[in-house]
Amino acid sequence: MGVPISQMWTVATYVLSKRLKGEKRYPLVLMLEPLFRCSLACAGCGKVQYPPHILKKQLSPEECFAAVEECGAPMVSIPGGEPLLHPQIVEIVNGLIARKKYIYLCTNALELKKRVHEFTPSKYLTFSVHLDGLKEHHDLSVCREGGWDIAVEGIKEAVKLGFRVTPNSTFFDGTDPNMVREYFDFVMGLGVEGIVLSPGYSYDKAPDQQHFLGRAKSRRLFRAILSNRKKNWKFNMSPLFLEFLMGKRSYDCTPWGSPAYNIFGWQKPCYLLQDGYTETFRELMETTEWETYGTASGNPKCANCMVSCGYEPSAVTHGFGSLSGFFAMAKAALSSYQDKGALDLLNSSFAAKHNSLVHIEGAKAAAEASLEETRA
Numbered sequence: 534m535g536v537p538i539s540q541m542w543t544v545a546t547y548v549l550s551k552r553l554k555g556e557k558r559y560p561l562v563l564m565l566e567p568l569f570r571c572s573l574a575c576a577g578c579g580k581v582q583y584p585p586h587i588l589k590k591q592l593s594p595e596e597c598f599a600a601v602e603e604c605g606a607p608m609v610s611i612p613g614g615e616p617l618l619h620p621q622i623v624e625i626v627n628g629l630i631a632r633k634k635y636i637y638l639c640t641n642a643l644e645l646k647k648r649v650h651e652f653t654p655s656k657y658l659t660f661s662v663h664l665d666g667l668k669e670h671h672d673l674s675v676c677r678e679g680g681w682d683i684a685v686e687g688i689k690e691a692v693k694l695g696f697r698v699t700p701n702s703t704f705f706d707g708t709d710p711n712m713v714r715e716y717f718d719f720v721m722g723l724g725v726e727g728i729v730l731s732p733g734y735s736y737d738k739a740p741d742q743q744h745f746l747g748r749a750k751s752r753r754l755f756r757a758i759l760s761n762r763k764k765n766w767k768f769n770m771s772p773l774f775l776e777f778l779m780g781k782r783s784y785d786c787t788p789w790g791s792p793a794y795n796i797f798g799w800q801k802p803c804y805l806l807q808d809g810y811t812e813t814f815r816e817l818m819e820t821t822e823w824e825t826y827g828t829a830s831g832n833p834k835c836a837n838c839m840v841s842c843g844y845e846p847s848a849v850t851h852g853f854g855s856l857s858g859f860f861a862m863a864k865a866a867l868s869s870y871q872d873k874g875a876l877d878l879l880n881s882s883f884a885a886k887h888n889s890l891v892h893i894e895g896a897k898a899a900a901e902a903s904l905e906e907t908r909a
């Protein structure tokens with residue numbers, strides 16, 4: 534597994550302490566969005582669709598620190614927008630390191646090579662670089678020719694300087710699984726700590742049967758990608774969440790596991806949906822009707838969702854919250870998932886018809902429907 538022992542230990546003891554106190558709902562990762570503006574305009578991203586007066590706003594370092602302390606989660610993901618566009622991002626990151634939070638600074642890496650020298654390597658800081666596969670696929674996904682080359686240069690510089698780096702990819706149903714496996718080989722060759730991936734969020738107004746097929750297609754895609762694993766592939770994710778993506782486990786959503794805070798306040802119920810805001814974290818936890826979210830709730834907005842911000846906390850809680858979960862996690866971390874059926878999928882028309890153009894059409898459709906996809 535591509536997560537350092539010290540970070541795993543921090544998360545494990547945090548989960549156990551919450552269990553011992555009898556707390557049923559607690560945050561694991563704070564999704565701290567200090568701003569929405571970005572230097573890219575990816576198809577399917579809802580963040581950069583805000584009007585200019587909203588895009589100009591940003592959280593102050595003090596507001597970020599107050600949210601982090603109020604929430605108490607051991608990990609903080611800083612997506613956006615593009616956090617490197619925040620004029621005080623170095624101060625924010627240093628303040629979170631001083632608070633011993635494990636930070637995932639999500640960046641499109643257009644500025645990474647130039648700006649990485651302003652930061653200090655730390656076990657608490659990881660650059661989570663948005664990279665949606667190999668060159669052609671990524672450039673189409675982010676609507677920027679040459680974006681992949683710049684991001685890769687940024688990764689190389691950060692690795693060279695001794696930073697933790699995890700490339701972070703979002704894949705849709707139309708993605709070619711063979712391309713993704715080649716991409717894994719490539720990024721591991723760059724010396725990154727581990728790979729992060731998530732299926733794209735695609736709320737579809739289609740009937741329930743189609744929703745079911747959406748999840749089924751996602752599972753088939755991730756079974757093809759993640760089975761028959763190579764030894765050098767490392768993932769900076771819960772191995773049980775990867776099993777969930779492959780269709781080997783079923784979890785319900787834990788939206789309170791990754792609460793989101795931004796210029797509007799605490800977002801209900803998760804990073805993807807906007808069903809209102811609260812002023813305090815406590816109010817978020819106490820007033821959100823949590824039972825109306827997640828696939829099992831029947832909420833159509835959640836029907837197709839398998840994203841990491843909702844379902845990885847479920848896997849982490851399972852893995853660190855019981856002995857059986859811990860053994861399942863250890864077994865999953867060691868497995869290479871030999872699967873002849875998955876090899877057949879890679880060689881079948883299923884893979885052949887999944888190409889970049891299909892992917893980008895899917896992303897455009899998502900953009901038209903004002904959807905957001907996660908980079909968490």
Ligand code: SF4
Pocket residue numbers: 571572573574575578579580581613614615640641663675908
């Ligand atoms: S997906 Fe990320 S990189 Fe792309 S426009 Fe949105 S915030 Fe920027």
Ligand code: SF4
Pocket residue numbers: 786787788802803804805806826827828834835838839840842843844
């Ligand atoms: S299922 Fe997805 S969209 Fe619904 S609450 Fe969970 S993370 Fe949010």
